[in-house]
Amino acid sequence: MITRLDLFIHRMVSQRACLDHSIAQTSGMTQPVFELGLGNGRTYHHMKSHIVDRDVYVFERAVGAHPDSIPPEELTILGDVRETLPAATDRFPDGASLIHADLGGHNREKNDIFARFVSPLVEPLLAVGGLMVSSDRMYFENLVEQPLPQDAVEGRCFIYRREI
Amino acid sequence: MITRLDLFIHRMVSQRACLDHSIAQTSGMTQPVFELGLGNGRTYHHMKSHIVDRDVYVFERAVGAHPDSIPPEELTILGDVRETLPAATDRFPDGASLIHADLGGHNREKNDIFARFVSPLVEPLLAVGGLMVSSDRMYFENLVEQPLPQDAVEGRCFIYRREI
Ligand SMILES: C[S@@+](CC[C@H](N)C(=O)[O-])C[C@H]1O[C@@H](n2cnc3c(N)ncnc32)[C@H](O)[C@@H]1O
Ligand code: NI
Ligand code: NI
Numbered sequence: 187m188i189t190r191l192d193l194f195i196h197r198m199v200s201q202r203a204c205l206d207h208s209i210a211q212t213s214g215m216t217q218p219v220f221e222l223g224l225g226n227g228r229t230y231h232h233m234k235s236h237i238v239d240r241d242v243y244v245f246e247r248a249v250g251a252h253p254d255s256i257p258p259e260e261l262t263i264l265g266d267v268r269e270t271l272p273a274a275t276d277r278f279p280d281g282a283s284l285i286h287a288d289l290g291g292h293n294r295e296k297n298d299i300f301a302r303f304v305s306p307l308v309e310p311l312l313a314v315g316g317l318m319v320s321s322d323r324m325y326f327e328n329l330v331e332q333p334l335p336q337d338a339v340e341g342r343c344f345i346y347r348r349e350i
Numbered sequence: 351m352i353t354r355l356d357l358f359i360h361r362m363v364s365q366r367a368c369l370d371h372s373i374a375q376t377s378g379m380t381q382p383v384f385e386l387g388l389g390n391g392r393t394y395h396h397m398k399s400h401i402v403d404r405d406v407y408v409f410e411r412a413v414g415a416h417p418d419s420i421p422p423e424e425l426t427i428l429g430d431v432r433e434t435l436p437a438a439t440d441r442f443p444d445g446a447s448l449i450h451a452d453l454g455g456h457n458r459e460k461n462d463i464f465a466r467f468v469s470p471l472v473e474p475l476l477a478v479g480g481l482m483v484s485s486d487r488m489y490f491e492n493l494v495e496q497p498l499p500q501d502a503v504e505g506r507c508f509i510y511r512r513e514i
Contacts, residue, residue, distance in 0.1 A: 187399045189392075189395050189396040189399045190391070190392045190395040190416065190418060190419060191362065191365070191366055191392040191393055191395060192366070192396070194362065194392055195362050195363060195366065198355065198358065198359050198362065199359060201355070202355055202356070202359065227354070228353075228354045228355040231353050231354040231355060232353040232354070232355035232356070235351050235353045236351075236353075252354065252456060254354060255354060
């Protein structure tokens with residue numbers, strides 16, 4: 187039987203595998219990286235530690251992370267992503283090289299509704315060749331779902347790429 | 351570099367490995383199992399799913415777990431473990447076959463102080479042949495530290511056994 191502990195481990199391990207893979211795949215791109223949802227700051231800490239060549243901007247409603255993982259103010263975009271993502275298309279005309287989203291809570295159904303709503307707001311922000319990593323299935327028009335790296339568990343994480 | 355995400359994954363994977371190992375090692379014992387600290391209920395859910403022959407009692411100050419992982423009232427021991435553990439020695443004269451403790455928070459130093467305080471309260475509750483699994487190093491007089499199972503990461507989890 188798969189327990190909640192098993193599922194949680196699968197999610198964390200998949201997040202890390204997808205992030206590591208996508209960071210490597212997009213290295214050399216010049217556009218910044220976006221972290222949507224800071225939470226406790228664990229994935230932000232991981233991204234910050236492995237991304238040296240690009241700024242990592244954090245989109246978050248209310249910063250409440252571990253003290254080790256608070257982004258600098260000038261890289262924090264405070265507010266509801268339903269408002270801050272549309273505003274970001276003006277501020278970042280070249281888009282992002284990598285977007286990671288972990289905006290969900292416990293309720294799968296609510297997460298899915300939110301993913302449908304937020305997908306068209308994320309889509310125009312990704313640069314050509316850029317990757318989007320998400321804990322929820324997204325609903326994109328033109329981004330192409332990618333195969334997962336070895337250590338990721340199917341259905342626990344998703345990767346999308348802008349081909350053109 | 352080891353990130354907070356890496357450390358967290360190590361902790362979760364080690365907890366699961368130590369629990370699986372200790373549940374198997376103590377199967378056949380008749381005394382109940384104690385979960386000290388319910389939290390979100392992930393390890394409780396895991397223990398409940400893998401322990402069919404023994405009751406799992408939960409010691410917790412304030413139950414706030416995921417709805418899937420709320421223990422039945424008759425197996426919940428509400429209150430501060432500094433009071434409920436000493437009281438449990440009367441209620442459970444035969445002790446527990448397995449005790450799992452994950453009582454710590456973010457502050458390592460505070461966790462260590464608490465582990466020192468709580469160790470002598472836990473020690474008399476473990477039956478001979480029983481195992482104690484902890485996320486923090488414990489300070490026992492007569493329980494013997496055990497080698498970790500294969501998947502556990504040194505320092506992320508500890509197992510102790512009452513030999514006599
Ligand atoms: C699951 S947590 C992220 C955990 C993080 N990946 C980590 O490793 O610690 C989700 C975060 O998304 C944020 N969030 C959820 N919906 C949001 C919204 N509409 N706008 C901005 N932030 C949001 C929440 O405040 C929460 O901090
Ligand atoms: Ni299992
Ligand atoms: Ni790493």
